[in-house]
Amino acid sequence: MSETKTPSTRKAVLAELTDLAEGRHPDYQTITGRFIRDPEFQHASEILYRAIRAEQRCHRSGEINPPLGWLLPA
Amino acid sequence: MGENGSALLPRLDRVAVKRQIAGEDPRAIVLARTLTELGIADPNDWQRSVSGYVHRTLDRWIRQHGRDVVRDEFSLDATLSNTTDPSSSEDLDPNLLYLTVGANAAGYFVLGPTVDLLKPADPRLPVTFYHLLVDAVGRWVRVYDYRDALERVEMWKNWIEGEANAEEYEIPEVGGSIPAAMKEKPLSIEALRRLITSLQDERIRRLLDAAVNLDRISRASSPPEISESTREAFMDANPPLPGLVVSFKRQDAIMGCFDEESETMLEVTPEPCFLAEINPQDTRSVRRAFDSLAALSMTLTAASRLARLLPGNSETEAQDEGTCRDRGDS
Numbered sequence: 013m014s015e016t017k018t019p020s021t022r023k024a025v026l027a028e029l030t031d032l033a034e035g036r037h038p039d040y041q042t043i044t045g046r047f048i049r050d051p052e053f054q055h056a057s058e059i060l061y062r063a064i065r066a067e068q069r070c071h072r073s074g075e076i077n078p079p080l081g082w083l084l085p086a
Numbered sequence: 087m088g089e090n091g092s093a094l095l096p097r098l099d100r101v102a103v104k105r106q107i108a109g110e111d112p113r114a115i116v117l118a119r120t121l122t123e124l125g126i127a128d129p130n131d132w133q134r135s136v137s138g139y140v141h142r143t144l145d146r147w148i149r150q151h152g153r154d155v156v157r158d159e160f161s162l163d164a165t166l167s168n169t170t171d172p173s174s175s176e177d178l179d180p181n182l183l184y185l186t187v188g189a190n191a192a193g194y195f196v197l198g199p200t201v202d203l204l205k206p207a208d209p210r211l212p213v214t215f216y217h218l219l220v221d222a223v224g225r226w227v228r229v230y231d232y233r234d235a236l237e238r239v240e241m242w243k244n245w246i247e248g249e250a251n252a253e254e255y256e257i258p259e260v261g262g263s264i265p266a267a268m269k270e271k272p273l274s275i276e277a278l279r280r281l282i283t284s285l286q287d288e289r290i291r292r293l294l295d296a297a298v299n300l301d302r303i304s305r306a307s308s309p310p311e312i313s314e315s316t317r318e319a320f321m322d323a324n325p326p327l328p329g330l331v332v333s334f335k336r337q338d339a340i341m342g343c344f345d346e347e348s349e350t351m352l353e354v355t356p357e358p359c360f361l362a363e364i365n366p367q368d369t370r371s372v373r374r375a376f377d378s379l380a381a382l383s384m385t386l387t388a389a390s391r392l393a394r395l396l397p398g399n400s401e402t403e404a405q406d407e408g409t410c411r412d413r414g415d416s
Contacts, residue, residue, distance in 0.1 A: 021129040022122060029119040032110065032136065 110136040111168060113183050117366035118143075124369060126376050140166060144185075151380045152387030159390040160329055161191040162227070162359070164379065170319055173355060178319055182365055185375045186358035187382060189227065189327040192344075195219070198334035199398030200293065201265045207281075207290055212267040214278055218297040220332055222304035223389050226382040227329030227359040232268075235260045235343035258339035265334055275301070293395050300388040307381040310362040310374060324356040330389075 031037040039045045047053050118136050121127035127143040144166055156162070168177050170184050178184065197216060204211040223229050239260050246252045273281065275298070282294050333340040360382055362375035393399055 021132075025129040025132045026119060026122055028132075028134075029115060029122065029136070033112065033115045033119060 113168065113181070113366045114140055117166075117183060117364065117372065120366055120369055120372045121376075124373055124376075126372075147376060147379065148383055151383035152390075153383065155390045156383060156386040159193040159195075159393050160189075160227075160386050161193070162187050162189055162329060162386075165358075166364075170316065170358065170361060171355060178316065179363075182316075182363050184316075185360075185362040185364055185379060187227070187360035187379070188356070188358045189329040192230065192328045192348075193330045193393075194341075195330065195332045195393055195396060196334065196336055196399050197332060197396065198265065200396050201267055201334065203397055204290060204293070205267050207285060207287065208273075209267060210270045210273050211278075211281070211294075212265065213270045214272040215294065215297050216268065216332075217272050218278075218301045219389070219392065222297075222300045222385060223330050225304050226309060226385050228326040229330045229332060230328035230344050230347075231332040232260060232264050232334075232340050234347075235263075235340040238343045238347055258342045260339045260343060263334055263338040263340050289395075289397075293392070296388070296392040296395055300385065300392055303381075303388045304385045306384075307378060309360060309382075310378045312361055313363060316361070316363055320357045322354065324351060324354045326357045326359045327351055329359050329386075 028037065032040075035049055037045075040049055047057065114136050118127065118139050121140070121143050122129060126147060127139065128146060131142040131146065132139050144164060148164060164185065164187050165172070166183060166185050168183055169175065170178060170186060197219075200215065201212040204215055220229050220231055235258070239257055242255070242257050246255050278294065278298065282291055282298070285291050285294070328344075331341065331344050333344075360379070362378050363371070364375045365371040
């Protein structure tokens with residue numbers, strides 16, 4: 013195939029694929045790139061997301077007036 | 087919040103409207119590298135997407151090994167995935183990828199006219215030719231033929247056995263659709279080669295040469311071995327969908343059995359016709375899988391070329407023959 017036809021292209025592609033395989037590719041140096049590659053990063057983000065959601069739910073709750081005739085807690 | 091209770095909106099004019107980073111499977115990245123090292127992938131196909139690169143490599147590989155000829159007679163799909171189950175995305179093995187080929191539809195060969203053509207040359211020639219063709223294709227993709235139809239009939243007979251109204255069931259007469267010549271003993275390949283050299287009829291010689299060539303290509307390599315753990319994934323699967331149906335007359339009892347059986351073939355996910363496990367880090371594993379795919383493609387290419395030589399196989403030819411017969415009768 014093109015192995016002998018385009019040795020420089022082949023070398024460049026191999027270098028880029030090696031960078032990708034070893035996490036050294038420039039795309040992976042961004043925070044999004046690291047997020048995509050790192051399962052712990054993803055897990056930590058999910059925990060944080062759930063915590064924020066739970067917090068929002070707590071703050072959204074309002075007081076409910078007791079039915080008429082009920083004694084208020086002491 | 088801004089000052090004095092006012093609201094501030096963030097400015098977005100310096101932020102990219104669209105940001106896209108593909109989360110590539112690490113196995114796909116390693117496979118892409120191995121394919122490039124082996125010279126199977128063409129670096130000119132690299133467009134900075136690993137999955138796109140692997141896809142183009144697979145497509146190019148199949149095209150190089152006869153895709154356009156195969157398409158004349160067969161309808162198959164090749165897939166490279168982390169699972170063998172098309173309805174699931176879960177890994178079967180975290181270290182492996184799977185190269186599978188499945189049938190979208192079955193090709194159809196009608197061999198009755200060929201049997202009639204070959205029989206006068208030697209009574210054992212039709213069965214010899216039949217097995218060369220069917221076994222060569224069947225080594226790589228499932229072939230549905232009279233043996234499957236007979237099995238189906240036997241199963242129906244067992245089902246209705248003992249029923250009060252058993253005679254009311256219409257069971258296809260498959261036995262009547264099988265030419266008597268199929269009961270002969272096939273010739274050995276050496277005996278066939280000797281016979282070919284003595285034949286005068288050029289049309290028969292070309293047919294037999296094509297069948298011998300198909301047999302040779304099919305046997306040049308073997309389908310890949312599958313590990314026990316992968317095999318277990320198919321314990322509850324249906325048999326592979328046939329890539330080819332062979333009968334002796336158009337719409338005969340064999341075809342009738344196939345039509346009936348095909349209605350339930352997708353009730354449970356079928357096994358693929360072809361499966362190769364790939365360890366992307368192992369160059370031998372990647373080479374073996376792609377070489378096997380090439381062997382499958384080349385076998386089906388040879389079968390498609392042979393199909394062009396089969397008398398009465400194409401529908402237009404069959405219609406022409408029908409027209410000729412009508413004219414002869416009148």
